[in-house]
Amino acid sequence: MGVRTGDQYKKSINQLKTDVWIKGERIKGEISEHPAFRGIIKSQAELYDLQHVTRLQDKMTYALTSDEERIGMSYLIPKTRADLERRREMVQVWARHSAGLMGRSPDYMNTVLAAFASSVHVLEGEQNCFPERLKRFYEYACSHDLSFTHTFVNPQNNRSKLAFIEEDVTNARVVKRIEEGLVIRGAKLLATQxxxxxEIIVFSSPGIQDKAHAFAFSIPSDTEGLKFICRKSFVGDDSSYNSPLSSRFEEMDSIVVFDEVLVPWERVFFYDNIKAANDFYTKGNFVPFTLHQIVSRQVIKTEFILGLAQMIVDTINISEYQHVQSKVAEIIKGLESSKALLLTSEKNATRNAQGVMIPQRMPLYVAVNQFQESYPRFTEIIQLLGASGMVTIPEEVQFQSSIGSKLDHYLQGFEIKGRERVELFTLAFDLCMSGFGSRQSLYERFFFGDPIRLSQIIYQTYQTDTHTAFVKKMLEKEQAD
Ligand SMILES: Cc1cc2nc3c(=O)[nH]c(=O)nc-3n(C[C@H](O)[C@H](O)[C@H](O)COP(=O)(O)OP(=O)(O)OC[C@H]3O[C@@H](n4cnc5c(N)ncnc54)[C@H](O)[C@@H]3O)c2cc1C
Known part of the structure; x- marks a missing residue:
């Protein structure tokens, strides 16, 4: 089949008739026509179509041999530094299409799958582990250009350190091991998209205490007993003027419920193995590969925010003020740091024993942890620069009415008419203040894990020995003097 078109993606999702609940009802009919999903499915389809644009073909796809069908670059397992560069460029083509606002553009999960497929050695020879199945599944996913969501974390009912002592009443767990496969009951925290x-990939996050929770598998989204229960939609409305971002990029997050879901053995990658669950996450390539994708996207998102901040400055003509300059400079510093950390991770990449090129972890950890803090600050800067402009944003229909000419006059900016100025500030509002925008901040803060625990990982894994030795040497010199 090779790389898909947007239309093929849309048809496939509509045919599934997945059990999705929103506003107290199960979605009937084509999900691509539902107001909560119309925009995002269209945007996702546009991304698939980019794989077929002739001028982008070498960036977005690759062929293993000259006569083979091309597959998505997002599935590429890098063997060289040039491959990492190709991966970055592919991510950034897709990210530019959504200004980096689609955290789950297909490259995110395709990267996760490539990371898993390149980590099968961690599962080899281990009890209840099936590396061959995972490899076969990766090949199937590449050749069919499948789309994925995933869910790793358990519901948030009790996060105390001693939570494992309590009876587990919510978490998805294996309740039966039968001839046909595993039976799963319970819930996982959420799945974006x-x-x-x-398909949905379900993996245990590390730190599992009970083997019934230690599993990994992938199943079609329409598997019997599997339910996706949506939160409230953050789509403002269908208008690209009034809701320029949420009408296109609202990805939706849904709680995932497993009502006695049968996972056939062919789709089970491991089960009942706590060590495998921990090792696969920590010793496999999930973290460095996924972080490389994430930081590549975040660079583009920061470029977009910088452009928006500067346009606000120009539109109300405030560039002469020193604090305005330093606020925009904050975004520039964030952008340049992310870019530098990303390139450092590629420059210092090393090939592992399996011949896979692994980007250096630490610069990527630092970049993503910094972004967890700087992204909410960037949106604050937009608000501080935009001030009342963020709320003097009448809807398009007001400009089309008989008072439109008054609005054009009274809301004019520096050398632009009211309608254009409001269009820009409406975009800023959607990015920083709407339900969609607030969720974007929460997403960047948490989607790759708790920022507090991430900074702990940085502290605990950073090698400081040479730095303390440096200080000791300096002290010895002082004494010698
Ligand atoms: C918008 C969004 C989209 C997401 N999409 C997905 C998805 O598609 N798939 C998926 O699997 N996950 C997804 N996630 C989940 C994400 O991985 C988690 O939010 C993240 O790992 C943090 O877990 P939590 O939300 O359960 O927070 P908690 O772990 O419940 O943390 C809540 C608070 O308690 C503190 N806390 C809790 N435990 C500790 C501890 N041990 N030590 C110190 N402090 C602690 C935290 O610092 C935090 O302040 C998404 C999250 C968001 C917000």
């Missing part, structure tokens, strides 16, 4: 992908 849950319900609008072909």
């Amino acid at each position: 849950g319900g609008i992908t072909d």
Whole structure:
């Protein structure tokens, strides 16, 4: 089949008739026509179509041999530094299409799958582990260009350190091991884009205490007993003027419920193995590969925010003020740091024993942890620069009415008419203040894990020995003097 078109993606999602619940009802009919999903499915389809644009073909796809069908670059397992560069460029083509606002553009999960497939050695020879199945599944996913969502974390009912002592009443767990496969009951915290992908990958996050929770598998989204229960939609409305971002990029997050879901053995990658669950996450390539994708996207998102900040400055003509300059400079510093950390991770990449090129972890950890803090600050800067402009944003229909000419006059900016000025500030509002925008901040803060625990990982894994030795040497010199 090779790389898909947007239309093929849309048809496939509509045919599934996945069990998706929103506003107290199960979605009936084509999900691509539902107001909560219309925009995001269209945007996702546009991304698939980019793989077919002739001038982008070498960036977005590759062929293993000259006569083989091309597959998505997002599935590439890098063997060289040039491959990492190709991966970055592919991510950034897709990210530019959504200004980096689609955290789950297909490259995110395709990267996760490539990371898993390149980590099968961690599972080899281990009890209840099936590396061959994972490899076969990766090949199947590449050749069919499948779309994925995923869910790793358990529901948030009790996060105390001693939570494992309590009876588990919510978490998805294996309740039966039968001839046909595993039976799963319970829930997982959430899946972004849950319900609008072909498949869902379910993995245990590290730190599992009970082997019934230690599993990994992938199943079609329409598997019997699997339910996606959506939150409230953050789509403002269908208008690209009034809701320029949420009408296109609202990805939706849904709670994932497993009502006695049968996972066939062919789709089980491991089960009942706590060590495998921990090792696969920590010793496999999930972290460095996924972080490389994430930081590549975040660079583009920061470029977009910088452009928006500067346009606000120009539109109300405030560039002469020193604090305005330093606020924009904050975004520039964030952008340049992310870019530098990303390139450092590629420059210092090393090839592992399996011949896979692994980007250096630490610069990527630092970049993503910094972004967890700087992204909410960037949106604050937009608000501080925009001030009342963020709320003097009448809807398009007001400009089309008989008072439109008054609005054009009274809301004019520096050398632009009211309608254009409001269009820009409406975009800023959607990015920083709407439900969609607030969720974007929460997403960047948490989607790759708790920022507090991430900074702990940085502290605990950073080698400081040479630095303390440096100080000791300096002290010895002082004494010698
Ligand atoms: C918008 C969004 C989209 C997401 N999409 C997905 C997805 O598609 N798939 C998926 O699997 N996950 C997804 N996630 C989940 C994400 O991985 C988690 O939010 C993240 O790992 C943090 O877990 P939590 O939300 O359960 O927070 P908690 O772990 O419940 O943390 C809540 C608070 O308690 C503190 N806390 C809790 N435990 C500790 C501890 N041990 N030590 C110190 N402090 C602690 C935290 O610092 C935090 O302040 C998404 C999250 C968001 C917000």
